[in-house]
Amino acid sequence: MTALSSPWTLHLLPLFLLLPVGSSIKFSIINQCSTTIWPAVVPGGGVRLDPGESWTLNMTASTGPGRVWPRTGCSFDSTGNGSCQTGDCGGVLACTTSSGKPPVTLGEFTIGGGTDFFDISLVDGFNVPMDFLPVPANGQGGQACSKGPRCAANITSQCPSELKAPGGCNSACTVFKQDKYCCTGNASNACEPTTYSVFFVRGCPDAYSYSRDADSSTTFTCPSGTNYQVVFCPSSDISASPPAANTPAPDVPGSTHMNRPFFTKGRVLGVVIGSICSLIVLVIFVTWFVYNRRKQRYQEMQEGDEEFGELPGMPTRFTFHQLQEATDQFRYKLGEGGFGSVFEGQYGEERIAVKRLDRAGQGKREFLAEVQTIGSIHHIHLVRLIGFCAEKSHRLLVWIYHSLDNDAPSLDWPTRRKVITHIARGLCYLHEECMKKIAHLDVKPQNILLDENFNAKLSDFGLSKLIDRDKSQVITRMRGTPGYLAPEWLTSQITEKADVYSFGVVVMEIICGRKNLDTSRSEESIHLITLLEEKVKSDELEDLIDKHSGDMQVHKQDVLEMMRLAMWCLQIDSKRRPQMSEVIKVLEGHINAESKIDHNFVPQIHLKPQIYQLPGEMG
Structure with missing residues (x-):
């Protein structure tokens, strides 16, 4: 227990009993967020999980107390050193310490002793929605698990401005360091929810926080031997979890409470009429926007083709049908990228490469200006653009193609x-x-x-x-x-x-x-x-x-x-x-390369390299 030196240890202190060695317990950690998460588990280590990836750990029943939490905004080098925006644990990928810098959503557990105990804690703030769900194993003799805690809502947007932090929302105790926001687990010193804590309770009714210090309903149990699944950014929203019973209203200074129903007939009628009017305005706006957009595209496609032939220095203009025939209906793809695909073709005696562009938002005139400029360049070390196609929505570029010999010897x-x-x-x-x-x-x-x-x-x-x-x-x-x-x-x-x-x-x-x-x-x-x-x-x-x-x-x-x-x-x-x-x-030997340079060539905060293998790509 001495290793777990933050307020959550007080919450689980009565639960840490003698923990006998048992069979392997499986923890499945899944990232369903749209961004990368670096989960940390103590004991267990840490990994990087891109969207949709998972990580499985095997623990023994003698593992005892532990934690699992998400880290966000991380960057680690090849040796596993770096830093995270939230949940950082000493700047290492594989955590050995049991706490990370707030704000961070924590899953806490203790395994063994016949009964496992686990919860989700928001005492150190919030950064990622989390589910902590039991996966019952076979042969448990009819013993049942609690439902498991859920914090499925992303409550970052509801965070008061005083508590906002990069990547999440701090607890008021961390920010203000006052007793009224920091509880000790003593029922006589229990917290009352305030403006700075009530949104935690409402957004994550299953989670333990300072304002629910004496609430035993935030602790969940399972028979020892149960497997567990931790899901970051679970797909279901907060409506899947029932709201906390008797959740208090926010204590907003200067507010008054009146004993009359909020939804009076007048208010309901006003809301209905207002909604109908707003819907009519929205429909009119969308119809107008779509009409003008289609009209603009039609006019662009109907621009006179003669404008392409009147400008001097233009390369050959092909029809789309000609390039379809030259590439055998775009059959042989040489490569593919974010702006289109390249196809091999034959035009007369020349082998050609045809790039079929996907340029959303670029009109004929902009495309024409680039073709005219690129088509007019002549240099011994540049392949010359020999043609183009600009027919309705089609944009294609054509140049001479030479394939390389993959079996060529190593160059001197x-x-x-x-x-x-x-x-x-x-x-x-x-x-x-x-x-x-x-x-x-x-x-x-x-x-x-x-x-x-x-x-x-x-x-x-x-x-x-x-x-x-x-x-x-x-x-x-x-x-x-x-x-x-x-x-x-x-x-x-x-x-x-x-x-x-x-x-x-x-x-x-x-x-x-x-x-x-x-x-x-x-x-x-x-x-x-x-x-x-x-x-x-x-x-x-x-x-x-x-x-x-x-x-x-x-x-x-x-x-x-x-x-x-x-x-x-x-x-x-x-x-x-x-x-x-x-x-x-x-x-050419006229000057020397600059010697006073920075030897960092890759930004410290960067995405994991994505490897793309282009069809026909040569090494």
Whole structure:
């Protein structure tokens, strides 16, 4: 009991009896929240649960008192160190301490002694709705369990402003530290629900809180040997649990109570008439909105097709039917992303790649402006856009397609350096030499084509974005491929420096001879850029050089210099990354890569990497 040193121990103190060793008890912990939860169990440890995932623990009847709680807003590195917004227990993934920093919703239990006792406690606040339900095992001789406590309502929105905290709602005892909000379990010192506690009682009537200190109905029992299921964000709402008996009304200063029925005939009639009027207004508004939306789309689709043929410098315009035939009804898919799919086709003597875009909200004129600009660029290291289709709601881009030989031998260092230089020159042209600045926004190996002499060309401008020279940035929804996205995509305020970050990732892949995200590797090596952080800080960069090529080892010093250039490009702060013209100067030996850089390349708070395998993706 000494290990459990917070108010909940006082609540369960009479329950902790002698606990004999027994058979294995199964705890199933399920995350039904729409966000990631990091559950912690003492004893037991901690894990990460994405939405829909579960975690099963086996405990013995001698486990004794314990806790299970959700943690939110967490970030842990590969060694299990980090922090959480709520429920943090010393900055580690696997908890060894029995308490986490509030606010946090707690499940408390003691196992053994013939009877198990368990509850849900809100004395340390609230952060995630929780069910703590028994799953009776076979052979219990007819003994029955209590129903199990439930806190199925998300009461965060009802939290008084004085108690609000990132990720949840604090208890008044924690905030105000006054005796009237903090109970000791002594019936003579029991709390009366106040404005700051009544919403806990109403939202979670099965849960133990300071205002229900002497209420034995918040403790639940089962015969020893019972299995348990803990569900975060249970699907049913609070109506599935009956309200607490005699729940007091909030003690709001200055309020008065009148002994007359609230729902008088006049009030009921007023509510009905008001609801009908509101419904009529809503129907009229929705009808008007839908009508205008359809009218706008119809006018857009009926815009004269002649406008596409009148502008100089436009690439070939294809009909949708022509591209259907060229791709054999879009049969052979080369890849797929958030903005559409790429299909292989044949047009005359040329093999083509056709990107069928899914650009909700983009009209013909905006699409036309991008096609006109992209179609007019000519550079030796950029694949030229040869055609497009803008027919009604269809948006497609067409360019020459060359497949790569997957059985090609490992490239030597001069060839890899040549490919890196060509990519840099292509990006420099887009960023600094075109009339309008063009951000490619999908720089990755799959969009870099090599000819028989290993000359590199950057392809696929389906996600590119035009940026006026007089603007420093553009706001756009997320484009690109997981693993190559710059950190600033979290804000949607994008400059051409997003390409510089992606370029840094590609450079590291070329040097290391592997993908940035590779789930076939050990857990600590899955993410190349995270691994780069660790290696540079421990002065072990040489470990990352491709070991399948002896030539890479011969040119080790040049390779390490290229890594330093890549790290300059991988700065989290986009303003600290170089322009592509500076990158070229480094590659040509005119200047050195910046040495005063931050060796953190991945934001501390980031989502678990999602791995996407594109159809036909080449390694």
